[in-house]
Amino acid sequence: MDNNIRILTPEKYLQILEDERVELEMKNIKEEIEKTLKKDKAKGQRRLID
Amino acid sequence: MLLINQKNMLWDSCICIDFISAFMGKGIVIPDRDQEYFEAIKEIWQSFEEGRIVIYASTLAFVESVKIDGISSPLQVLEVRKFFQRIYNNMIAIGQEIAEGANTVRSLAQISLCQYDSIHLSTAINMNIPILITRDDKKPRPFLKRDNKYKTKNGQ
Numbered sequence: 001m002d003n004n005i006r007i008l009t010p011e012k013y014l015q016i017l018e019d020e021r022v023e024l025e026m027k028n029i030k031e032e033i034e035k036t037l038k039k040d041k042a043k044g045q046r047r048l049i050d
Numbered sequence: 051m052l053l054i055n056q057k058n059m060l061w062d063s064c065i066c067i068d069f070i071s072a073f074m075g076k077g078i079v080i081p082d083r084d085q086e087y088f089e090a091i092k093e094i095w096q097s098f099e100e101g102r103i104v105i106y107a108s109t110l111a112f113v114e115s116v117k118i119d120g121i122s123s124p125l126q127v128l129e130v131r132k133f134f135q136r137i138y139n140n141m142i143a144i145g146q147e148i149a150e151g152a153n154t155v156r157s158l159a160q161i162s163l164c165q166y167d168s169i170h171l172s173t174a175i176n177m178n179i180p181i182l183i184t185r186d187d188k189k190p191r192p193f194l195k196r197d198n199k200y201k202t203k204n205g206q
Binding site for chain 1: 059065086087090091093094171174175179180181182183184185186
């Protein structure tokens with residue numbers, strides 16, 4: 001038998017979804033920042049070379 | 051474990067009954083202390099209506115829901131039928147496997163598990179439905195008795 005079943009109240013279920021949504025958003029923001037930083041760094045290096 | 055990708059859930063009888071009591075037909079006046087709970091059920095139902103999740107229920111819930119406040123009026127029977135018609139394709143009959151599972155779950159449970167709850171749990175297990183939505187037993191909501199505390203919207 002699958003014992004991974006989660007028994008949740010409606011409030012708890014929505015709270016978990018909300019937490020996951022926030023976590024996902026934070027992850028996306030972090031990734032965006034990292035991308036921008038990388039780009040900026042590359043730009044800066046090009047400028048130094050020029 | 052991420053739940054966000056798990057779109058299937060099973061509602062046990064009390065959630066079905068509360069939803070029918072509050073949002074179908076006449077509806078009841080929801081006390082302040084239960085607002086959050088009912089908003090949550092409503093939000094989950096909206097997700098189902100929008101096709102983002104699938105709600106399943108045991109045929110047992112259909113049987114349990116029919117007597118919402120002790121004596122079923124024809125209108126109540128109709129409300130219950132209307133609700134279950136919406137999830138008709140997602141109703142799961144209690145077959146041999148589910149009964150066997152319920153028997154096992156009851157015998158193994160460390161806590162006292164009533165026969166009805168064991169059937170809902172076994173249904174979810176047998177059908178690989180990852181989430182079972184139920185009430186928190188620590189906060190009983192005696193919604194089904196329409197006593198002085200829980201009047202219908204038109205005061206009945």
